[in-house]
Structure formats: C-alpha cells, structure tokens
Amino acid sequence: MSQNVHDQLKSLALFLSEYATTLLASGVHTSRVVRNSSRIAASFGFQVFITMFQRTIILTIRTTDGDHSYSMVSAVKHLPISFEVNSDLSALSWEAYDNHLTLPELWEKFHQLMAKPHINQWLLLLLVSIGNAAFCRLFGGDLIACVGVCCATAIGFRLRQLLLKQHLNHYFVWFLSALAAALSVTPLVLLDWGATPEIAMATSVLYLVPGVPLINGIIDIIEGHVLAGVSRTINALLLIVCLSLGLLCALLLIGGNVL
Template sequence: MLLEYGAESRLIEQLSSRLGIALGCTSIEISLIPSAIVLTTLIGDSSVTTTRRAHEQPINMSIVHQIVAICIAAEQNPRNIMMVERSLANIHANPYPAWLIVPIIGLSCAAFSHLQGADWPGFWITFLAASVGMMVRRELSSRKYSLLIVFAFTAFVCTLIGSLAFYHDLSSTGRIVLSSSVLLLVPGFPYINSMLDAFKGYISMGWGRWTQATLLTLMSSLGIMLAMGLLDIKGW
C-alpha cells in the first residue's frame, strides 16, 4: 500500500521493518522495484519470502499517514496482530469532495496565470480551462483509465478550452493562458520522490519513478500539441 500510494522508498523499508519487529519478527528484509515488493520475514531460524505486485494508484498521502499511525500504534502495543489487521482493513482514502477540489485547482492555475501577467479575461479563461480539466481528470481516473491516457486527454481538453483566449481576441495574453491551464498536470510528486530515492541509494526505484514522471510529462505534451495542431496555434 505504501508503494502504491506514493511513499518514498526509505519510508517503505523503515515502516515494514518496524512493524515486523513490533509483531514479533526477528527482522525484515525488503527489496523494492517500481512495480513490486519482495519481502522476507525472519523469525528465529525460519523465514518466509513473499512477492506482492504494486497496482497503479493515485498518490494519496492520507493513506500513507494512516499506515504510519498504525505502525506507531503497533510499537506501543507489541504483538497485537488483531489490532493491526483491523486497522489496515479500515484504511480509507479521505478524498477531497469534487465541489471543493475542482474550483480550487482552477483558482490555483488562474492565480499563476495572473502572476505571469495574464489580463482578467485570461484569468477567468484559465480558471475555466483548469476546472474543466480537473473534472475530466477525476472522471477518467474513476473509470480506471491508465494515467498516461488520463494526462494526455486532460491536457487536450485544457488546451482546447484555453484557446478561447484567442477567439475574437478575448484576451491579449493567450499564450500565458495556454501554459497556465495545464499546470494541474505537472507530475511534481513523482519527480521529487525519484530524486529522493536516488540520493538515498534506491537507484532502481529512482529511475523507475523518474521514467514514470517523464512519461506523464510526455503524454501531457502530446495532448497539448494535438490540440494546438487542430486549432493551428503556433507555439506558446
């Protein structure tokens, strides 16, 4: 779960080891790759090795925080396996409601456009483009589409709506609108995690996460270029 929801590799290793020891294991040995985890549990002279595949999930620090809390509770109440199993079964995502997250994302992108010098019509077009883009992203994600497809299609929609700035010269800062309306697709968290993993010695995890973030950036660029090609918009 930690691997699926975006925790950095050092945290995954430390929490697994701490939880295993709290539950009575001698030690925990763990090996990570971006798509799976191999874990060996040592109890005295016996050991059990298991491999679990990590399925693609959206980054969610709420779930990571809940797992950290479960680990701390297990250390305070050692060998209480039932408590740990019950707590893990009750983990929930705590998502922000759509009525809040959609306008907030739109406002953040619009505020950035304003900081870059967009006029007020450009500000509101950016707000509209980013808000609709976030709605599209949430809807596609809820239907379990690949993140690569979600990013490409969302970028396409954001660029199409942002191009309203060029319609009858509604805004004199159309290029700022186009660049600001797709900021919700910047994969900052995967890039940060990849650098942290690489600096802390998890080279394969760092490369894997960097590759994933680069692919997301590439697909976003593809959606932007497709929309600009259809509308015959020349550059930013």
C-alpha cells in the same frame, strides 16, 4: 515449536506485504516504506528485508537469529496518491512499535484507516481550478487569462476524473485532459482577449504535471534507492510527454505557432 514460528512469520508477512504495497501505491518514497515495515516487524521481534520494483515487491521476514524465514512476492496496487494514507500508516507503525499491537488489531486498524472518506470530488475540482488560476497569475497572466485558465482546468480536470473512473489508460487520460484544457482556452487566443492569452494557453495544462512522483523520484535517488527513483521519474516523464502532446495538438488545431 518451529511450525509455530513459521505460521507467525507467514501471517506477519501477509500483513506487511499488504501494508508495504499500499504505502508504495500511495506515493510514499521508498526508504520510508522500508523503515515503517521494519518498525512493525521489530515490534514482533523479527527482521524484514524488502526489494522493490515498480510493479512488484519481494519481502523476506526472518527471526533475529536467522533460523527461520519466510519470503513472498506481491504486486504493487494501483491506488491514487494519498498523503493521508502516508501519514496514518506511518503513525500506525509507531503505534505497533510502542504498544506491541497484535496482528488482528493491526489488520483492524489498517482497514479502518483505509476506509476513511476522500475529499469531495466537486470541492476538489473547485480547488484545483482556483489553484491553477493562481498559478497562471504567478507566470504573469492577467485577470482574463486567470479566469480562462480556471474554466479550462475545471473542464480538463473533470474529464480526467470521469475517465480515470472508467479505468482508461493513464497516458491516454493525460493526453485527452491536456487537449480538453488547452482547447478550452483557445477562444482567448483566437479572439485576442486580454493582454496575455499565450500565458493562459501555456499554464492551462500545468495541473497535470505529476509533481509528487517527480520529487519522490529525486528523494529515492539521493537516498540510494536509485532504481526505484529512476523508474518513478521515467513514469512521470511519460505523463509529461502525454500532456505536451495534448497541448501540441490543441496548438496545431488552432493553427498557432508552436512555441
């Protein structure tokens, strides 16, 4: 009997560690990861406790009477942020809770959801470029500045896509991408095109600002997951340092006045 329970706990722990690390890597705030995992464990009549760090999680799953438990440590994955994964896996936790899905069913659905195709790379590039151009307009840039930012973002973001595919260090990618984008708008500044070349220069790198981890960090902190929140915020801050270094190098190269 106890061997049976132990095997059950172990196989569910394997699923939940995969589930929780995927959610964490997809940019889901900590309390939701805990809540979703607990929901799935509850549908099997178990309790789960998760301790989360930036790189690993510790997960303990036990029977409600506390007689049996199983613990494991697993590494957090490296995945791009995905709100779709967040949404789908949250829905999966409710489905498991309401319909008492078996473990093989859970694995099958999990793999199906993870295999969903991402948005086309070129469409993504186009939308990001137009989005950043609109952002330039919000800061008071004129039409020429917006067109400049659109081109600069296209160049910088494409470089980011290519370099991330090579699994280059994130910080280095952020620096290079910011440098490329800022350098692409330098003609506007050097030739004094349009009325607002400085705004074009200042907004050209803003597509690199890691807004999602920053906001997730704040949410984590106010919900009591202070450590997780602070580590997210610091990671995001380092990326901002890298993008400002990229912009700074571009400014120094054209001999412009910094600020």
